[in-house]
Amino acid sequence: MIRIISLFSGCGGLDLGFEQVGDYKTVWANDFKHEACETFRNHFGDVILEGDIEQVDPYTNQDIPECDIILGGFPCQDFSIIWKRPGLDGERGNLYKSFLRFVDAKKPKAFVAENVKGILTANKRKAIRQIIEDFQNIAPGYVVIPHLYNFAEYGVPEYRERVLIVGIRSDIGFDFKHPKPTHGTASGLQPLVTVGDAFKGVEEVPFNNEQLRVTERTKTIISLIPEGGNFTSIPKDSPYYVKGMISHVYRRIHRNEPSKTIIAAGGGGTWGYHFPENRPLTNRERARIQSFPDDFVFFGNTTEVRRQIGNAVPPVGVHALAKALKPLFSGDFTPVDLTARLEELKNMPFEVRYAEIMKPL
Template structure:
């Protein structure tokens, strides 16, 4: 895996690491993960194969970052905390209250290690969970960690940052107030309103058949093959004629969805039964895991461990590494010291007074 050389390699503590998509984007910009954790056996095996023996397979709820001396100090805490239990995450006040979700453990790592910055990732649905109360509580808990963090959430569509896939995720960037480093989210680089056209699925899959790793073809039933022959490029199950004996109804849009080669792929998903694998075009077949990895912007020398189903899960759950490289690059001066300090307190106080919508609008308006 190609990485950039830098005078100083910022040290990353990574939690909810998965197979390492988020870490890889930062590694490619010169960062080094010094400690990581996940609970999924095969994701841990993949992380270990690609990043070395720095990851620990352990239940995050059994780890105390305040007292565990094996967890080193770091410059950055990184991770995609799971989204379970948002229905009750906001019912208890303050970081020290008991939260009904795993977010609390991410916040505890930040509180214990006091990194100069943190990057947290989550699904788009977090923006509206509990009528916005979930994200509001998450942001305010992050802000309350001493000595205070300026927290800037933003909804990214990774296709707008060079990933051959339409995939929307929220990134929270938090910068410690006493650093004097003012972070601004980067503007999109790809798409109709940016400097480059989208990186398309067709471009991403060029030559993929030559890659020897994680590229097994999946056997499908003849009936499925016949269904795919009725679905055009970019189509899904709804394109099967209603008078066909192969017609199905009552499904969701990603079922039997085929690639459209001249645009980014739709969101790659991690699991599911018949019809959910994502399908090639023009060949009537499911995508291989290496094709999924290409659509997630993983390089070909990133090798995944586990069965076909386990590898699919890892790829579908991952953050596309290419999608976060600009964020990693934008944060790098904070760790090398190559920036002019500013007083962050006025912005910190301003943002604390904002509603979630006002904060999101503010963050979008300042992008450059």
């Protein structure tokens, strides 16, 4: 069994993706949102501590077990490209240091931290540079390898770009490489999974599938937007024209494509909308887009469930990564000198390092 400690767990999408490939098991977790903890506990068992992670001391708390890997998506609001980006100066940006404390205390063989694309450019790239340096400097040193994933390229019916920061303990010598995409239009890849594929039979799912009440005006607005379109499809001289700051406003799905990114919150028509029906998506439809299985039940009211789904890592999107890490824990690999590699990375100009991060696989 590969033991997982899960931080900023939310409803457990990242953990679920790892457990679905076999051998991984979450043994301890933490989140501060009650409803998310209820959802997590219902699926993974009573292993999650509900409360403020900044009040948990991983060095002295005897209830926190040893682990092989630490997973987590530290809060991303201060790095998001949708909102203003104070980055490390933000109220929540430094919560990653709690993740850092756990890695320092438990010395796992590896860690995986998930965040939004905006982390790569926040504070003029100083945020990602500082985060990498901080993890590198945890004794005995971690080789830190961030990469920008588009989860549609890994079997998720959604164009969702997220950064996965993988750290490998340098004294182990596991030469980790991010897995290449499995889905796409190139030769040899599986076809992209579409919303139409994802929605087959969704109306029969009994959990989290209630339709939201919608006004007649909203129905009319949606009816003016074609499949795959958004508020910009409405003529500006129309009495139903609406202004929007982001492309998610009145965004309709396209049945023959992956969905645009499912988001966690927001008003102004940001729920995501069906096609051909003139209505918002149900939470179960959103969960299908995020690749959750139908027996994964979310707890809370519709707004809270929407938040859990939108904040989650799509489980299927990390299957390839979880498989790529397995040899590290089984010992089925040829060790390399990661100590030298770590020193090389520390001395590399960050512009060169950044180019490596952004390079396609």
